[in-house]
Amino acid sequence: MGKTSVSLAVVESLLLRRRFSYSNSIWVPCIGATSADSLIEILYVQLQLPGDGQPTLGKIISELSQLKDPRLLVLDNFETPWYAPGDTQKQVGDILRQLAQLKHIALLVTMRGSRPPCDKAIKWQSKNIQPTDEEACLHIFYEINPDAKGDPDVGRLLRLLGYMPFAVTLMANLGKEAYLTAKVLLDAWLECGPDMFSDNPEQSIARSISLSVDSYLVKQNPNALLLLSVLSLLPGGTTRENLSWWAPTLKKALIPAAIATLSKAALLVQNKQQDSKLILFVIPVVQSFMQHQGRIPEHLRKEVHSACCRYVLEHARRYDLPKFMVESKLIAAEDTNIHAVLFDTYMTSATTLTDTTMEAIIAFCWHRCDTKPSLEIVEHALEIAYAYRVERYIALATWCLGKTCHQVAQFRLAYKHLQQAYKRFNDLSVDRRLREYACQCGNDLVDASRNVFPREEVVSLARKVEKKCATLGDNLIHGRSLMYLAFALQEADRRQEALPFAEQARVMLAGVGNLCHLSNTYQLIARIHYYDKKLPDALDMITQASQLAARSGSPFFEGFVAVEFGMILFTLDRDAEAREQIELAYMKASSYGDEHCIVLALDYRGYGYLREGDYLNALKAYEAASGKWAGTNETKSEQFCKENIAKIKQKLRTPEAVIGFRRPGFDNNDSLLYPRPRAASPVAMH
Incomplete structure (x- = not known):
C-alpha cells in the first residue's frame, strides 16, 4: 500500500x-x-x-x-x-x-495491521492507508509522467492497479523513464495475471516491483541492477564512498549513472544523515522482494559476503592493539550491514561455511565485545561454530562469549565459558598460535575469577597461568599474566608479594608499548601503595595510570582508572577533583556498557555526597547502585551500600541524630564517616 x-x-x-x-x-x-x-x-x-x-x-x-x-x-x-x-x-x-x-x-x-501498537497506552493519530480514488491516482500518474495526459488507457491501467499509490508511482515512473505507453504497461500488467488483485498486499507490491526491476530502463544498465542487488543486502543502507568495498566489481566511475537509474525507477532513496552524508537506501519492500524472489544471483551474494569478510578481517583489532580506535570506527559505521551479511542464513549453513567466514564472524564478535558487547550476537556465532565442527573455532567463539559476559558483568557465566575455552585451547595446543590463544584466554579466566572465587583460589589459578605464559616468550601475554597474578596477591592482602610481580609486569608492558595494560599495571601499583598508606606514591602512580589510559583511548580502562583516582583523591580530602574523576568513570562506563565500573562509580558518587552532608543525593546514588552488585564478588561493598541506605533514611527521619556511615568497600580506612554539616543557605536581609 x-x-x-x-x-x-x-x-x-x-x-x-x-x-x-x-x-x-x-x-x-x-x-x-x-x-x-x-x-x-x-x-x-x-x-x-x-x-x-x-x-x-x-x-x-x-x-x-x-x-x-x-x-x-x-x-x-x-x-x-x-x-x-x-x-x-x-x-x-x-x-x-x-x-x-x-x-x-x-x-x-508505519506497519501492516488493523490496529496500532500499544493502542491502550498510547493515544495515536491512526490512519489506515486505503487505495486512493481514480482522481488522486490520475494526479499522481500525471504529475510524474505529464506526457501520459490524454492517453486513453491510463484510466484502465489505474483500475487494474487497484488504485494502489505505490504501484501507481512505480508504473508512472516506468512510463516516463522508459517512454512506455499506458497500453504497453497495461499489457505487462495483464501478463502478470489476476493475482495482482489478491488480498495479499505483499503479492501486489511484489508484482509491481518486478515491473520496475525488470524494466528496460534498469536492464539497459547492468550496473544499476548490480547496485540494486548489493544495496538490497544492506538493511542499513550505505554511503557512496563505502560502495567500493561492498561492491568491488562495480567500477567507481559507473556508480553515479547506476544511482540515477535506480532513482528514476523509484527503487532507491537517498537519505541525508546528521553528518550530512547521503545514505543510499533501497526501501524495505524492494529489499524484501529482491531477497526472497531469488533475484540476487548466488555468485553476487558470495561476492558481497567475501568482500565483507575481507573488510572485517582487515580492520578488526582487539582493544589493546595499535590503531584499535581508528579501525573500530570503520567497522562501527557499517555495523548493521556487516551483521546482516556475515550472519546470512545461506552463507552460514553447514554446507557453505568456510574458514574465512568463521574467522570474520569471530573477529566481528570481538569487535562488538570491545565496543558494544552483545551476547545475542556471540551466542549465534557459537552456534555457527558448533555447526562447522572445527574445534579451533568452537574454542575461539566460546572464549569470546566468556569475555563478552565479563564485559556486561555476568561474571559467573564469564568464568564458566572461559574455563571451557581454556580447556579446549589446552587440548588443541599443537601450534604456537593456539598456545598464544590458550595463554590469552587463561589471563581472561584469571581476571573473571577475581569476581567469583575466594582470593587464595584466584592466586593459585593465577600462578598456574603465569607459569604457562612464561614459556611462550611473548612479553605482552606474559606481562598481563604477571599483572593478574599481582592483582590476585594484592586482593588476598599479600601486597608485599604482589609488588615485585607488578613491577616486573610494568617493565614488560612498557617494553612492548601497550598503553592499555600498562595503565592497568600503574593502577595496580597505585592501589598497593594506597593500602600501604603511602599516599604520595599512590597519587603519583594513579596520575600516570590516568594519563596512559587517556592516551589509549579505551573507555574501559579510562573508567576503572578514574574510579581508583577518585578513591585516592577522596582520601587526600581533594573532594572536588575526586568527584570529577568519579563522574568521568561513570560517563566512560556508561558509554561502554560496563556495569561493574558503573556500580563502583555510583557507590563513590554516593560517598562523595555523604562527605558533603547531601543525604538526598547520596541516597539516590546508593539506591541506584544497590541493584547492580549482583554477579560481582564485591560483597563488602554491597553490604556497606545497603547499610548506608538504611542509615541515610534514619538520618532523614531524625536529622539531629549523630550517625556514622560506611566508607566504600575499597577504602583504606575502616572507620566510620561522620559527615560535616552542610553550610546553611545564605538568607537575604531586607
Missing part, C-alpha cells in the same frame, strides 16, 4: 519541516529488527548516539531526554519487531511506550 512512500511524504511536508529540520528527522528501518534487542541496536545506530558502549534502552532514553530540540522518529515497517515470534511484543511495546513518554519526541510508525 506504499507505507514507506506515505511516511516519506509526511516527513517532507511543509508542516513537519517547520517543526522538525532534516537533521532532527531520524529514519529507523525496522525491517531487520527481529527482536527487541535488535530494535534497540538499530535505534542506537540510527540515532548516532555518542560512545561505543553496549546499546541499551536506558541509554537511548537518557540521551533523547537530554535533547532540547524536538525530534521525529520514523519507525518504518514496524510490523517486523511487533509481530516477531515469542514474547517479543511485550518487550517491543515497552520500548515504544518509553519513547512515547518523551514529550519532545514525535513518533511516526
Whole structure:
C-alpha cells in the first residue's frame, strides 16, 4: 500500500519541516529488527548516539531526554519487531511506550495491521492507508509522467492497479523513464495475471516491483541492477564512498549513472544523515522482494559476503592493539550491514561455511565485545561454530562469549565459558598460535575469577597461568599474566608479594608499548601503595595510570582508572577533583556498557555526597547502585551500600541524630564517616 512512500511524504511536508529540520528527522528501518534487542541496536545506530558502549534502552532514553530540540522518529515497517515470534511484543511495546513518554519526541510508525501498537497506552493519530480514488491516482500518474495526459488507457491501467499509490508511482515512473505507453504497461500488467488483485498486499507490491526491476530502463544498465542487488543486502543502507568495498566489481566511475537509474525507477532513496552524508537506501519492500524472489544471483551474494569478510578481517583489532580506535570506527559505521551479511542464513549453513567466514564472524564478535558487547550476537556465532565442527573455532567463539559476559558483568557465566575455552585451547595446543590463544584466554579466566572465587583460589589459578605464559616468550601475554597474578596477591592482602610481580609486569608492558595494560599495571601499583598508606606514591602512580589510559583511548580502562583516582583523591580530602574523576568513570562506563565500573562509580558518587552532608543525593546514588552488585564478588561493598541506605533514611527521619556511615568497600580506612554539616543557605536581609 506504499507505507514507506506515505511516511516519506509526511516527513517532507511543509508542516513537519517547520517543526522538525532534516537533521532532527531520524529514519529507523525496522525491517531487520527481529527482536527487541535488535530494535534497540538499530535505534542506537540510527540515532548516532555518542560512545561505543553496549546499546541499551536506558541509554537511548537518557540521551533523547537530554535533547532540547524536538525530534521525529520514523519507525518504518514496524510490523517486523511487533509481530516477531515469542514474547517479543511485550518487550517491543515497552520500548515504544518509553519513547512515547518523551514529550519532545514525535513518533511516526508505519506497519501492516488493523490496529496500532500499544493502542491502550498510547493515544495515536491512526490512519489506515486505503487505495486512493481514480482522481488522486490520475494526479499522481500525471504529475510524474505529464506526457501520459490524454492517453486513453491510463484510466484502465489505474483500475487494474487497484488504485494502489505505490504501484501507481512505480508504473508512472516506468512510463516516463522508459517512454512506455499506458497500453504497453497495461499489457505487462495483464501478463502478470489476476493475482495482482489478491488480498495479499505483499503479492501486489511484489508484482509491481518486478515491473520496475525488470524494466528496460534498469536492464539497459547492468550496473544499476548490480547496485540494486548489493544495496538490497544492506538493511542499513550505505554511503557512496563505502560502495567500493561492498561492491568491488562495480567500477567507481559507473556508480553515479547506476544511482540515477535506480532513482528514476523509484527503487532507491537517498537519505541525508546528521553528518550530512547521503545514505543510499533501497526501501524495505524492494529489499524484501529482491531477497526472497531469488533475484540476487548466488555468485553476487558470495561476492558481497567475501568482500565483507575481507573488510572485517582487515580492520578488526582487539582493544589493546595499535590503531584499535581508528579501525573500530570503520567497522562501527557499517555495523548493521556487516551483521546482516556475515550472519546470512545461506552463507552460514553447514554446507557453505568456510574458514574465512568463521574467522570474520569471530573477529566481528570481538569487535562488538570491545565496543558494544552483545551476547545475542556471540551466542549465534557459537552456534555457527558448533555447526562447522572445527574445534579451533568452537574454542575461539566460546572464549569470546566468556569475555563478552565479563564485559556486561555476568561474571559467573564469564568464568564458566572461559574455563571451557581454556580447556579446549589446552587440548588443541599443537601450534604456537593456539598456545598464544590458550595463554590469552587463561589471563581472561584469571581476571573473571577475581569476581567469583575466594582470593587464595584466584592466586593459585593465577600462578598456574603465569607459569604457562612464561614459556611462550611473548612479553605482552606474559606481562598481563604477571599483572593478574599481582592483582590476585594484592586482593588476598599479600601486597608485599604482589609488588615485585607488578613491577616486573610494568617493565614488560612498557617494553612492548601497550598503553592499555600498562595503565592497568600503574593502577595496580597505585592501589598497593594506597593500602600501604603511602599516599604520595599512590597519587603519583594513579596520575600516570590516568594519563596512559587517556592516551589509549579505551573507555574501559579510562573508567576503572578514574574510579581508583577518585578513591585516592577522596582520601587526600581533594573532594572536588575526586568527584570529577568519579563522574568521568561513570560517563566512560556508561558509554561502554560496563556495569561493574558503573556500580563502583555510583557507590563513590554516593560517598562523595555523604562527605558533603547531601543525604538526598547520596541516597539516590546508593539506591541506584544497590541493584547492580549482583554477579560481582564485591560483597563488602554491597553490604556497606545497603547499610548506608538504611542509615541515610534514619538520618532523614531524625536529622539531629549523630550517625556514622560506611566508607566504600575499597577504602583504606575502616572507620566510620561522620559527615560535616552542610553550610546553611545564605538568607537575604531586607
